[in-house]
Amino acid sequence: MIEVRGYAAHDHKSPLVPFSFQRREPGPHDVQIEILYVGICHTDVHQVRNDWGNALYPMVPGHEIVGRVVKVGAEVKKLKAGDIAGVGCMVDSCRQCSACKADLEQYCEKAATQTYNDKERGSDQLTFGGYSEQIVVEEHFVVKVPASLDLKAVAPLLCAGITTWSPLRHWKVGPGQKVGVVGLGGLGHMGVKFAKALGAHVVMITTSPEKGKDAKRLGADEVLVSRDANAMAAHALSYDLLLNTIPVGHDVNPYLALLKRDCTMVLVGALTAMEPPVFGVNLMLGRKNLTGSGIGGMAETQEMLDFCAEHGIVSDVEMVPIQSVNQAFERLLKNDVKYRFVIDIASLRGGSR
Ligand code: NAP
Ligand code: ZN
Ligand code: ZN
Numbered sequence: 197m198i199e200v201r202g203y204a205a206h207d208h209k210s211p212l213v214p215f216s217f218q219r220r221e222p223g224p225h226d227v228q229i230e231i232l233y234v235g236i237c238h239t240d241v242h243q244v245r246n247d248w249g250n251a252l253y254p255m256v257p258g259h260e261i262v263g264r265v266v267k268v269g270a271e272v273k274k275l276k277a278g279d280i281a282g283v284g285c286m287v288d289s290c291r292q293c294s295a296c297k298a299d300l301e302q303y304c305e306k307a308a309t310q311t312y313n314d315k316e317r318g319s320d321q322l323t324f325g326g327y328s329e330q331i332v333v334e335e336h337f338v339v340k341v342p343a344s345l346d347l348k349a350v351a352p353l354l355c356a357g358i359t360t361w362s363p364l365r366h367w368k369v370g371p372g373q374k375v376g377v378v379g380l381g382g383l384g385h386m387g388v389k390f391a392k393a394l395g396a397h398v399v400m401i402t403t404s405p406e407k408g409k410d411a412k413r414l415g416a417d418e419v420l421v422s423r424d425a426n427a428m429a430a431h432a433l434s435y436d437l438l439l440n441t442i443p444v445g446h447d448v449n450p451y452l453a454l455l456k457r458d459c460t461m462v463l464v465g466a467l468t469a470m471e472p473p474v475f476g477v478n479l480m481l482g483r484k485n486l487t488g489s490g491i492g493g494m495a496e497t498q499e500m501l502d503f504c505a506e507h508g509i510v511s512d513v514e515m516v517p518i519q520s521v522n523q524a525f526e527r528l529l530k531n532d533v534k535y536r537f538v539i540d541i542a543s544l545r546g547g548s549r
Contacts, residue, residue: 197221198228201544202328203518204254208246211522215254217324219332224269227338229281234326235260235352235511236537237382238443238465241525243313248467252313258326258539259285259311260354262347272335280341282501284354285491287311287323287337299495301337327518329544339498342505349510352382352536353501355491356511360387360439361500362492363462364394367437371395374434376420376454379441380407383464385512385535387439388414393507399431401438401451404531414512428454433482441465448486452478460485511536517543 197218204215222228240257242248261283265275275281288309289296295303302308309317312325325331341350360383369375375396377387384400391398392415399418400411408419420431428450435454438461445468451461452474463486479486492500504510512535516524524537 198330198332200324200328200330202256202324203521203544204256204324204327205244206253208244208251212244212257212327215256217254217256217328219324219330222267222269222332224271225335226269226332227265227272227275227281227335228267228330228332229261229263229283229338230266230330231261231263231326231328231541233262233348233351233541234258234539235355235382235513236516236521236524236528236539237352237355238528239355241528242443242467244525250313252315252322254322255313256324256327257312258328259283260351260356260538261311261326261331262341262351262354263331263541266330268335274335275338275340280343280347282339282341282350282354282497283311283326283331283333283337284339284358284497285311286494287333288317291336299493301493302491327521327539329541336494339494339501341501344505346510348515348538348540349513350501350504351538352386352511352513353504354497356382356386356536357390357504358492358497358500359383359464359489360441361390361503362496363439363464363489364390364437365496366489367460367462369394369396369437373397373436374399376401376435376438377416377441378402378422378438378451379443379465380404380411380535381441381443381531381533382511382536383441385414387441388416389509391439392416393503393509396436399435401454410534422450433457435459438462439464445469445471447472449475449478452484452486455482455484457482458484460487463488464490511538513538515540519543
């Protein structure tokens with residue numbers, strides 16, 4: 197077994213603290229990665245605080261992982277020692293169901309194994325995430341990171357990036373379309389960058405007027421403040437796609453009013469119930485679609501990283517040492533991050549990189 201140091205939550209209300217644990221030695225198909233950087237996704241806060249009622253403790257969060265391969269099993273073909281690798285939200289799936297066969301492992305009918313807050317397949321061993329020094333993952337769930345990119349700013353692509361890329365591609369966003377990205381946080385800022393790079397006319401839809409300047413810098417053509425009823429009315433019936441990253445249940449009805457006939461709002465933020473409820477009439481009048489999307493498959497994650505390398509796209513990050521992770525969680529909840537915290541794992545090893 198490999199001894200690993202990390203940070204863990206032990207219940208839903210105490211701060212994360214240093215935690216030592218063991219990982220398996222790499223098997224024939226495994227890749228052992230020395231973690232360099234890990235992003236702090238809003239999901240990490242939801243999970244640690246048990247917002248979704250499924251928390252397993254001790255919990256080592258972290259599913260936006262970039263690191264250096266230190267060892268590979270004898271059967272591994274895709275990567276070798278020294279390569280830069282990424283790991284996102286999943287570390288396993290059944291590989292046999294129709295979703296897995298369609299490269300949509302995130303929708304595995306037997307449930308993909310989550311990078312943390314889950315159990316290894318067929319075992320009671322908890323999975324532990326990237327707020328740690330090392331991780332061992334089966335080759336299929338590891339992607340190659342183009343070394344030309346700024347690695348600390350690549351980490352958030354492994355969740356925030358793929359979660360916004362996948363629906364933009366699925367709904368075929370491109371030139372001539374007006375796309376609204378709702379919520380300028382970790383996911384939202386990547387949604388703006390990708391929608392722009394794909395050629396759409398992009399509107400940042402935000403509750404925070406002070407973020408307008410940043411939104412334009414990130415690539416938005418326009419900014420719409422969702423709390424301004426007059427501005428919302430002026431944008432009615434004009435959007436081809438809305439990508440909604442709001443992290444909590446909320447009133448989706450005003451956003452549905454923005455969609456053109458037959459067009460779609462994709463929820464990627466809120467996993468819980470919408471309040472107030474969705475009114476059927478707001479879908480019926482104009483035959484509108486309200487749907488959701490979860491991360492992306494492994495092939496699509498590699499495609500997204502390759503697109504980022506080609507177009508020079510990375511996240512806007514604020515680096516934090518792991519010792520400040522609890523303060524970073526508090527700031528994230530106060531909407532005070534531009535636009536993703538990334539932990540430098542060198543701080544866990546006691547040095548800086
Ligand atoms: P984040 O950085 O906190 O950004 C969320 C943004 O939503 C905020 O910056 C804010 O933008 C807006 N917002 C926050 N609270 C709001 C409220 N009460 N009403 C309206 N707008 C609000 O979070 P994130 O890391 O992007 O994650 C967003 C959500 O996606 C989380 O719930 C996370 O669990 C979920 N997620 C889902 C997937 C998936 O596979 N579907 C993957 C990753 C994450 P403005 O200031 O611009 O309004
Ligand atoms: Zn995430
Ligand atoms: Zn499956």
